[in-house]
Amino acid sequence: MNINASIIGASGYTGLELINILSLHPNVTLKYLVSRSNSGKKVADLYPSLYALGNKEFSHPSVEEIAKQSDVVFLALPHGESASFAGKLYDLGVKVIDLSADFRYDSLELYENTYGITHPRKDLNDKAVYGLCEIYRNNIKKARLVANPGCYTTCSILPLYPLLKEGIIKSNSIIIDAKSGISGAGRKAKTDYIFCETSENFKAYSLTNHRHTSEIEEKLSIAANRPITLSFSPHLLPIKRGILCTIYAALSNINADIETIYNDFYKNEPFVKILPETLLPEIKNVAGSNDIQIGFIKDKRLNRLIIVSCLDNLIKGASGQAAQNMNIMFGMEETAALKFSARYI
Amino acid sequence: MNINASIIGASGYTGLELINILSLHPNVTLKYLVSRSNSGKKVADLYPSLYALGNKEFSHPSVEEIAKQSDVVFLALPHGESASFAGKLYDLGVKVIDLSADFRYDSLELYENTYGITHPRKDLNDKAVYGLCEIYRNNIKKARLVANPGCYTTCSILPLYPLLKEGIIKSNSIIIDAKSGISGAGRKAKTDYIFCETSENFKAYSLTNHRHTSEIEEKLSIAANRPITLSFSPHLLPIKRGILCTIYAALSNINADIETIYNDFYKNEPFVKILPETLLPEIKNVAGSNDIQIGFIKDKRLNRLIIVSCLDNLIKGASGQAAQNMNIMFGMEETAALKFSARYI
């Protein structure tokens, strides 16, 4: 099998990762790398790490042209802007993997409240499948429009989903203390992200009001079959890649066998690694890979469960998961082009 | 006024910081810099940043000689070992500031359980004053033996103390998610701390069983006048210096005026900066200084208070606070040699 893939918004960091992954994929030909601001520039001039692409250029063709030449289009565009492109491509019959938040929500109202935007393609929201591969695989197989989850979201939902489904977590006890590398902010020329302002620093931001909170709550409420509210507290780590979430939850049953619940739920999952109790994951063990690692520890003294989950925000939290979704949508081997190990160093 | 100060365990990072601070102090002469392993070596050969010390050497005199030549002795020694030195120096009439945990606990039993050590100088435990300057200043003034608090401890107790005293925090709701720079581990040749294992990494460690937990709980229980238990979760940041604690607590009264409570409690404190609600401190704003900055935000939706506190683990969390204790003990200006600003860059 061979398919043609294009990327709209190809010149940012998620674009770069998608290019990295797709150019090694045995069944994929990279077609259009769309970037308005870099149109006409060689990809290898912007990212000299990609010199193997030779003279391949960023371009800016019409949506129709992109649709005509592509079997699948990845959208790495800002929220709001993405839905319009996704809609047009969908209408033209191409499969779409949207890395923005535009089709992530079951509730359009929640989306609009969270992002302060009137959704431009409300009609398509029901067609979209939430692309959290391990949970929605069966729907993704048949989907023509996949909404790729957020990075924090993936790192939060995967460790909590099985436990909430199992009903062993007390209502409203969940706190997610999340720490992310700076690539989560993309390739923005902002003083806040220059080296001298970020290195040797650490800070919290968007406490109580980060947008991923509502996305996490919506999906976990489905898992729990009751409304879940929680604290989500992001922090900025002085590293390039990786997210680590330290998750606190009160157990309704302190004797629940967490390890078995996890292993049953995630058995055979190639990208989910459950660690034995008390062993904890670290960012270097997942950065550069499509893996999520999950560790946990019960604090019997306080009847509290502490979970630590880790992934690479640009891979499992964005472009890797997007490629995994593509693999599922096209019936290709799910791990194709995604088998590389984490960096460690 | 001029006093002579010596440091036992002078060649580690807390020693280095003490030397840095004390050598700029207008009322202090550095006497003995004691280091068994580096005895006879020039200080400036080990730490060439200190070349202004000229030919000053590490030495290893007898405790009696140290006592004779010193008005105050700082102990930067491992737990257990420190108490014996402290005891001898105390017996010889010298004022002692012990940076170890040996005299930090009111309860000897809690100390012995936490550190797995039989305390060698139980007789002195009642004489020791806990050197958290802002809380115990009046006792420190009269103390001959001060137990300098731990770094995590200072960053945890100062933001929680006034609120627990005020009785506005629900029992057993406190979670301290703490993140520390690597200098907290000292100057140890351990694979875990080499650059390639720590840079671009982040991890949790000692979840549910870090030793500072019991120190924090004991002091906060005094503040609350009831037993406080809490989760304390340390993490390792890829930075040299600084601790940031994100603290979660359920409010018994969501309308409590946190800012006023803080400002009343810490008014006139030169090293405590309370930020206006929703403004949050960052490590770069305190690293390199003796300051602690405290910010907070109420999450009314979840009836939860989130506090963020920051300090430099080697200064306010160790050597700076030790010097502040010395200033208080000797009736010198409390900010002497401690007025330098944080680094920012």
Added chain:
Amino acid sequence: MNINASIIGASGYTGLELINILSLHPNVTLKYLVSRSNSGKKVADLYPSLYALGNKEFSHPSVEEIAKQSDVVFLALPHGESASFAGKLYDLGVKVIDLSADFRYDSLELYENTYGITHPRKDLNDKAVYGLCEIYRNNIKKARLVANPGCYTTCSILPLYPLLKEGIIKSNSIIIDAKSGISGAGRKAKTDYIFCETSENFKAYSLTNHRHTSEIEEKLSIAANRPITLSFSPHLLPIKRGILCTIYAALSNINADIETIYNDFYKNEPFVKILPETLLPEIKNVAGSNDIQIGFIKDKRLNRLIIVSCLDNLIKGASGQAAQNMNIMFGMEETAALKFSARYI
């Protein structure tokens, strides 16, 4: 003695460092902190590390008002713009320390060629003294206008000056391979300087055409009393502060006693540390201080001298040297407010 000091261009990193230094100076009152873009904003809101400044604000008064209230004005402005301000302030009788390149050159032609600017105050160029304290101290004492040297320049000239004066270096053999921390680029919101583009990276830039080349060549030609040309190759280190220059030169006399030449030339200099042969300085030994450290090694096999010099680009390479110039100009203790040690950690 007490003098009033103002800073124009106070909100950048050199401004921040000047504020840090001057606010600890026993003889200086900070008057105006001038910043057009941040006028009206509290200094501590931009740099929360400076909260000890209380409500002190950036402002934007007229040059006349600044002159009236100040004994000395520091200019931390872009090249070209600075000369006009310097000129007006000079005309109004205030002492000026200009951190830009505008008055650094003996040859106006060389300045204009290097910076591509018509000098707006050619008339003042002869009045200006080059503020390399250790070399021009006697002239600085009497100066009303001091041109503070560049960071790379200071790190290059100080180690080479005595050897060229002594005539032991072969013509045109000098190569300066220089490496600088990112704060050298200032506080600019540029993609090139964001964390993800700089951390774990290293690169050369401006090879063969960096502007500091001509400044270094002019001053060294004076030392040598013949025209000196050299290669100056800057690189960007993934650190905040510090410059290290590795300098190569062919010796005309391999038996020349380098250590003695250095020690004779720099004896009694409080901020210059000559290391014994083969011992080499490192950035951590000078970062955060006003020191320059110089080490060297003779390669007898190749008849080549290798010198390694280090300083903090924001302190000895900018604001610290500026304060040192002020101390000299006003007859204050030269080390006042500059005695702090390097960071090491």
Added chain:
Amino acid sequence: MNINASIIGASGYTGLELINILSLHPNVTLKYLVSRSNSGKKVADLYPSLYALGNKEFSHPSVEEIAKQSDVVFLALPHGESASFAGKLYDLGVKVIDLSADFRYDSLELYENTYGITHPRKDLNDKAVYGLCEIYRNNIKKARLVANPGCYTTCSILPLYPLLKEGIIKSNSIIIDAKSGISGAGRKAKTDYIFCETSENFKAYSLTNHRHTSEIEEKLSIAANRPITLSFSPHLLPIKRGILCTIYAALSNINADIETIYNDFYKNEPFVKILPETLLPEIKNVAGSNDIQIGFIKDKRLNRLIIVSCLDNLIKGASGQAAQNMNIMFGMEETAALKFSARYI
């Protein structure tokens, strides 16, 4: 084709990289991962990034057993120790790729002087081929014992070889100012390499006497067909991976067409990227890949050529080149398992 590969000294960083590469190789089965100190431990317990290896363990079988089960053995052992293993394996008929220095030298005398060791297998030195793939490919094809070049060496020889062969560089004018990431020092628990001693630091080391100097000189003398001596000055960068060399050389002919010389010499080389004149490589463009990038600039004013070369010390500088050698030795596709792009971020 399928071959069995074993690694002796598998638990260090070069071992980790070899495992990473070989486990993705379509024609290779990993057989023994030999580590005396970690024998019996799961690989994924030491390096949790490798959890895809499942229960695969480090082991410590006899050399005979390793030879019996392996078609090729990689040696990642200390100098001196390696030659004995290599010799035994060679005698047993297995192909050997030795990552140590033991068989790198044509001159045994130069090796023994440089490493201060009596070579234990002098008899094999003539059988060994220097594994610099781009230069010695034809000999490597037939070799049974390949001496993999050093990291600094590869980064120095590849850019200089064509120019020396062409005879356009003046004798004894070469200076290589080299900067390496910390992984070059391996996984050693040494105070010098802990985060607090290395981050925000930069230093030179082993000036005039680094061991790679003689290896570089020997190979370049062959290229030039006359004795080449040069300065090689290594520095330690606060990054994990990557080497950048800034190379200075006087041109005997300033009009030499460097770009054409390079492009002719390296045309069709999959891992060598020559940049157009004045464009310079950066470490992030090669780190994580098997690429070397080479840029250059002529300084006509000084008749000097400046070359900048970059590679990943653990990949092209060690394990990647070792795998490339294996591919050549076994007639497999030379780029197999080595096509991954550099990290960039």
